[in-house]
Amino acid sequence: MAQDLITIGKILKTRGIRGELKVLPLTDFLERFNELKEVILTSPDGNDVKYKIDSVRYQKGFVLLSLEGCKTIDEAKRLINWSVRIPKELVRELTSNHYYxxxxxxxxxxxxxxxxxxxxxxxxxxxxxxxxxxxxxxxxxxxxxxxxxxxxxxxxxxxxxxxxxxxxxxxxxx
Known part of the structure; x- marks a missing residue:
């Protein structure tokens, strides 16, 4: 994808059997996940795939994401170690002495x-x-x-x- 992307999370593992993903948030604004309609997942070898978000939940500092088109454990397993990214224009302004x-x-x-x-x-x-x-x-x-x-x-x-x-x-x- 020919746009600047910012990484806001990393997929660690699956959760349950319905394709839910456990995501390590890499953002100080955890609530940003609630505001998103879609994310771009980037594979370890650099391939980008856009997904619509079905639901977002939080558990012990982690984000649990359900994505459209990812409804089984097998579909979710192939996304382990992928990065969760958003377009740079969606980033929030940071306070002084804080940088992306x-x-x-x-x-x-x-x-x-x-x-x-x-x-x-x-x-x-x-x-x-x-x-x-x-x-x-x-x-x-x-x-x-x-x-x-x-x-x-x-x-x-x-x-x-x-x-x-x-x-x-x-x-x-x-």
Whole structure:
């Protein structure tokens, strides 16, 4: 599909025998699932398929989705590990110092002293804060997304400035 998509969940497994899917939400706005009429599921190899949503339920922090055309356990099993995505124009505005991971990936990272650190290639959550995986010239670095470390994020120019605290990156590693 020739549109920008944002991932809001990942299908973990089936639930029951009627094709219901257990989804790990990858959004701070869990209620967004109630507002959706359809989603785009993306397979691990990159194929997109649009599905209409029949119902949404919540259970212990997970989303239980029923989709039109997915009514048996066998139909649901083939969707395990697929991503749940929506068009970028449906995303919500975020508050200050909050960013969509998709806006951060590909961003160039510099130290506050002006040195090139590398490029953000992935982002993951630890529970307490997000972590940026930054590919440098020699190796990858794990940069915590904390106010102590991240000093500026310029989404428009795809640039981040960080303060390198002791032990974060060795002097000879950039």
């Amino acid at each position: 991971w998709s806006d951060l990936i590909g961003m160039t990272v510099y130290s506050d002293a002006g040195f090139l650190v590398g490029e953000i290639i992935d982002v993951f959550s630890t529970g307490s804060n997000d972590v940026f995986v930054v590919k440098g010239k020699k190796k990858e670095f794990l940069i915590p997304a904390t106010l102590e470390v991240v000093k500026d994020v310029d989404v428009k120019n795809k640039r981040m400035t960080i303060h390198i605290i002791k032990g974060l990156i060795g002097d000879d590693e950039m």
